[in-house]
Amino acid sequence: MARAVPAVERAFDVLELFLDAHELSAPEITAQLGLPRTTVHELVGTLSERGYLMPAGRGSNRFRLGMRGFQLGAAYAERLDLAREGQLVAEDIAERCQETVHVGVRDGADVLYVAKVDSSHPVRMVSAVGRRLPAHCTALGKVLLAALPHAEVDELYGNRRLDAMTEHSITTRKALRQELDAIAKDGVAREYCESNESVACVAAPVCDESGEVVAAMSISVPILRWNDETEAALRELVREGAAALSECLGHTGSRTLL
The missing domain is CATH 1.10.10.10 (Winged helix-like DNA-binding domain superfamily/Winged helix DNA-binding domain)
Structure with a gap:
C-alpha cells in the first residue's frame, strides 16, 4: 500500500x-x-x-x-449503473410488496445504501441513500459478508468484540461466522431487530457479469407486520429482485454464495 x-x-x-x-x-x-x-x-x-x-x-x-x-458525486453516480438499475428494480419490488426496499454495497465493514424505495405504509423504516451501517448488524451487510472468504472476514474484524446496535446484534466473530456460513448455503440473509429494535429484514446477493457478488437487495418490514408467512413470501421476492438486478448488470448464470 x-x-x-x-x-x-x-x-x-x-x-x-x-x-x-x-x-x-x-x-x-x-x-x-x-x-x-x-x-x-x-x-x-x-x-x-x-x-x-x-x-x-x-x-x-x-x-x-x-x-x-x-x-x-454526480459524475460517480452517472457512471454507476448499479445505482440506476438498482433503483428501477427496487421500485418494482416495492410495488409488489408495499414495503421498504434497499440496494446496498459493502464498504469495508460497513454497508452503504445506494438505492431505496419507501414503503407505502404509514409505519415504515426510516433510512436514506448514502447512509451506512455496520455490515454485521444488517441483512444486506451479512449477505455481502457471506460472499467473502473466511480470511477476509477475519481480517475485517480481527479478534475484537463487534459493536452492537441493539441487544439482538451479533457481537462475536464466532457467532458471525456461523451465521455467514448458513447464509452462504441458503442464499438469503435474515435480520430481526439487529440494527433497529422495530425492524426485520431479508436480503439476497446481487452479481455482476463475472458472477461476483457486488451488491445486495433487501426488504425491510416493521415487526408489527412481520410473521412466518410474511418472511417466507419476502424471502422469495427478494431472491427474485436480486436475480432481476443481477441480470441488469449482465449476470446470466446461477447465483451462489458458495
Missing part, C-alpha cells in the same frame, strides 16, 4: 465531517479533529478555493459543502 499523505488525509477528514453536519465553523472543525487552528484555516481556505467548501451565507464564518463535491 502506498504511503498516506498526511495533508491529504486531513483535508478528507475535514470534508467527511460534513457527512453528519450541514454547517460547521472553523473553530468547530478544530475542536472535532483536534488539529491546530492555523492548519484548519489553511485547509478550509484551500478547500474553499477549490470549490469543495463554501460560506454558509454572505458574510458567514460557517461553511457547508460546495458544488465541486456535488459534481464529483
Whole structure:
C-alpha cells in the first residue's frame, strides 16, 4: 500500500465531517479533529478555493459543502449503473410488496445504501441513500459478508468484540461466522431487530457479469407486520429482485454464495 499523505488525509477528514453536519465553523472543525487552528484555516481556505467548501451565507464564518463535491458525486453516480438499475428494480419490488426496499454495497465493514424505495405504509423504516451501517448488524451487510472468504472476514474484524446496535446484534466473530456460513448455503440473509429494535429484514446477493457478488437487495418490514408467512413470501421476492438486478448488470448464470 502506498504511503498516506498526511495533508491529504486531513483535508478528507475535514470534508467527511460534513457527512453528519450541514454547517460547521472553523473553530468547530478544530475542536472535532483536534488539529491546530492555523492548519484548519489553511485547509478550509484551500478547500474553499477549490470549490469543495463554501460560506454558509454572505458574510458567514460557517461553511457547508460546495458544488465541486456535488459534481464529483454526480459524475460517480452517472457512471454507476448499479445505482440506476438498482433503483428501477427496487421500485418494482416495492410495488409488489408495499414495503421498504434497499440496494446496498459493502464498504469495508460497513454497508452503504445506494438505492431505496419507501414503503407505502404509514409505519415504515426510516433510512436514506448514502447512509451506512455496520455490515454485521444488517441483512444486506451479512449477505455481502457471506460472499467473502473466511480470511477476509477475519481480517475485517480481527479478534475484537463487534459493536452492537441493539441487544439482538451479533457481537462475536464466532457467532458471525456461523451465521455467514448458513447464509452462504441458503442464499438469503435474515435480520430481526439487529440494527433497529422495530425492524426485520431479508436480503439476497446481487452479481455482476463475472458472477461476483457486488451488491445486495433487501426488504425491510416493521415487526408489527412481520410473521412466518410474511418472511417466507419476502424471502422469495427478494431472491427474485436480486436475480432481476443481477441480470441488469449482465449476470446470466446461477447465483451462489458458495
